[in-house]
Amino acid sequence: MLARMTAYVCPRCRIHAPADALTWCCPRCRGPWDLEFTSAPVSLTSLASRVNSLWRYKEALPLATESPRVSLGEGRTPLIPLTEDVSAKLDFLMPTLSFKDRGAVMLAELARRLDPERVLADSSGNAGTAIAAYCARAGLDCVVYVPEGTSAKKLEQIRAHGARLTVVPGDREATARAARDAASEPGTFYASHVYNPHFLHGTKTYVYELWEDLGGRLPDTLVVPVGNGTLLLGAALAVEELYGHGLVDRRPTLIAVQAEAVAPLARAYEAGAEELLSPAPVRPTLAEGIAIPNPPRAAQILRAVRATGGTFLTVTEDQLHSAQVDLARRGLFVESTGVACWAALRASPRREGLTVVPLCGAGAKTGLSPARTGSP
The missing domain is CATH 3.40.50.1100 (Rossmann fold)
Known part of the structure; x- marks a missing residue:
C-alpha cells in the first residue's frame, strides 16, 4: 500500500507494528514509535535537476514519491x-x-494513503497549523487540540485552513493527554509530531x-x-x-x-x-x-x-x-x-x-x- 513500506518499532520494548496501521504508540509502554527504515545515499550532483522542495531527497525519505500530492513547496529555506x-x-x-511544515507534510502524505475518517493533532500552535494546512491540501478531515492561552493569531490560522479546534483547559501537557485519549477512537489517524516518527x-x-x-x-x-x-x-x-x-x-x-x-x-x-x-x-x-x-x-x-x-x-x-x-x-x-x-x-x-x-x-x-x- 505504501511506497517503501516500513515498520514501527518501540525503542524501549522492541515491539513492532506495521506502518499502515493506525496504532500510534507502543501497546506495552505507551511510548512513541521509531521507524525501521534504511535510507539510501543522496547524490549531491543529482540535486540540481530535482523538485525544489524537501522531496528532492527522495532516497532519504520513507514516503518517497515522484510527485507528492500534498506538497506546498516546503523546504529549501535560505x-x-x-x-x-x-x-x-x-x-x-x-x-x-x-x-513544522517539514514533518507535517510527511504525516499528511501518510494519512492520505491510509485514508482515515479523521486526522487528529495536538499542538501549542505551529504544529497544529502545519497539520491543518497539509490536511486541507490532502482533502482530509482534521481536528486540532490546543491549550487555552494559545496565540489568537495561531488559532485564526488553524481555523482558516478548515480544521476544527478543540481548546483544552490547562497547559500543553493537559492538551496532549486529551488528544491521546481521543486518538484511540476508531478511524482516527493521530498526526502526532511527537509520537509518529x-x-x-x-x-x-x-x-x-x-x-x-x-x-x-x-x-x-x-x-x-x-x-x-x-x-x-x-x-x-x-x-x-x-x-x-x-x-x-x-x-x-x-x-x-x-x-x-x-x-x-x-x-x-x-x-x-x-x-x-x-x-x-x-x-x-x-x-x-x-x-x-x-x-x-x-x-x-x-x-x-x-x-x-x-x-x-x-x-x-x-x-x-x-x-x-x-x-x-x-x-x-x-x-x-x-x-x-x-x-x-x-x-x-x-x-x-x-x-x-x-x-x-x-x-x-x-x-x-x-x-x-x-x-x-
Missing part, C-alpha cells in the same frame, strides 16, 4: 550569515511560517539542506531549540545517515537550547541522568513552543546530544526578548520561541568553525514579545 561564524537558516519562510524523517531534511547548501559538508556546530525535540532528533537522524553513507567525514556538535523557565532536559543533562529527573513545573515563558515539561522522547534527546559531545544551554526571558529585537533590527522578524538559539549564542562563548541556528517561526504568529526582567 541560509544567511548573522556574523562571521554564525549563520541562520530561515525556516520561518515555510508555507505556514514555521519549520515520520515527522522526524521530515525534519531531518533541515540538515540535508545544510549539507547541500554547504557543498557536501556540515557546520561544525548545530544549535537547536528543544521542547519535544523533533528538530533535534531529525537533525541527529540526518547526521547519522550522511555520516554512515560516507557523505560527510565528521559529525557536528549538537547544542540544545531550552527556556530557563521550563528546562527539564537541561536539568537532567546537568545531573548526568539518562532520563528526566521529573517533569518540569509549568511556568510562563515567551518561548511557549518549547515549554514542554515532560517530553516523551527525553531519553533519545539526551543520548543524541551526548553522542556528539554537545551540551544544553538555557535562556532567560530578558535574553529571549533582546534576541527577538536584535534579529528584527537585522531585518528578521521571528517569533519569540524561534529566537531561542540566537539568544543562547549571544550569551555563550564563541565557538570554533561555522555554527548554524534555525529561525523556526515567523514573528507575525505572536507579535513582538514584551520586555521582562529576570525569569518569570
Whole structure:
C-alpha cells in the first residue's frame, strides 16, 4: 500500500507494528514509535535537476514519491550569515511560517494513503497549523487540540485552513493527554509530531539542506531549540545517515537550547541522568513552543546530544526578548520561541568553525514579545 513500506518499532520494548496501521504508540509502554527504515545515499550532483522542495531527497525519505500530492513547496529555506561564524537558516519562510511544515507534510502524505475518517493533532500552535494546512491540501478531515492561552493569531490560522479546534483547559501537557485519549477512537489517524516518527524523517531534511547548501559538508556546530525535540532528533537522524553513507567525514556538535523557565532536559543533562529527573513545573515563558515539561522522547534527546559531545544551554526571558529585537533590527522578524538559539549564542562563548541556528517561526504568529526582567 505504501511506497517503501516500513515498520514501527518501540525503542524501549522492541515491539513492532506495521506502518499502515493506525496504532500510534507502543501497546506495552505507551511510548512513541521509531521507524525501521534504511535510507539510501543522496547524490549531491543529482540535486540540481530535482523538485525544489524537501522531496528532492527522495532516497532519504520513507514516503518517497515522484510527485507528492500534498506538497506546498516546503523546504529549501535560505541560509544567511548573522556574523562571521554564525549563520541562520530561515525556516520561518515555510508555507505556514514555521519549520513544522517539514514533518507535517510527511504525516499528511501518510494519512492520505491510509485514508482515515479523521486526522487528529495536538499542538501549542505551529504544529497544529502545519497539520491543518497539509490536511486541507490532502482533502482530509482534521481536528486540532490546543491549550487555552494559545496565540489568537495561531488559532485564526488553524481555523482558516478548515480544521476544527478543540481548546483544552490547562497547559500543553493537559492538551496532549486529551488528544491521546481521543486518538484511540476508531478511524482516527493521530498526526502526532511527537509520537509518529515520520515527522522526524521530515525534519531531518533541515540538515540535508545544510549539507547541500554547504557543498557536501556540515557546520561544525548545530544549535537547536528543544521542547519535544523533533528538530533535534531529525537533525541527529540526518547526521547519522550522511555520516554512515560516507557523505560527510565528521559529525557536528549538537547544542540544545531550552527556556530557563521550563528546562527539564537541561536539568537532567546537568545531573548526568539518562532520563528526566521529573517533569518540569509549568511556568510562563515567551518561548511557549518549547515549554514542554515532560517530553516523551527525553531519553533519545539526551543520548543524541551526548553522542556528539554537545551540551544544553538555557535562556532567560530578558535574553529571549533582546534576541527577538536584535534579529528584527537585522531585518528578521521571528517569533519569540524561534529566537531561542540566537539568544543562547549571544550569551555563550564563541565557538570554533561555522555554527548554524534555525529561525523556526515567523514573528507575525505572536507579535513582538514584551520586555521582562529576570525569569518569570
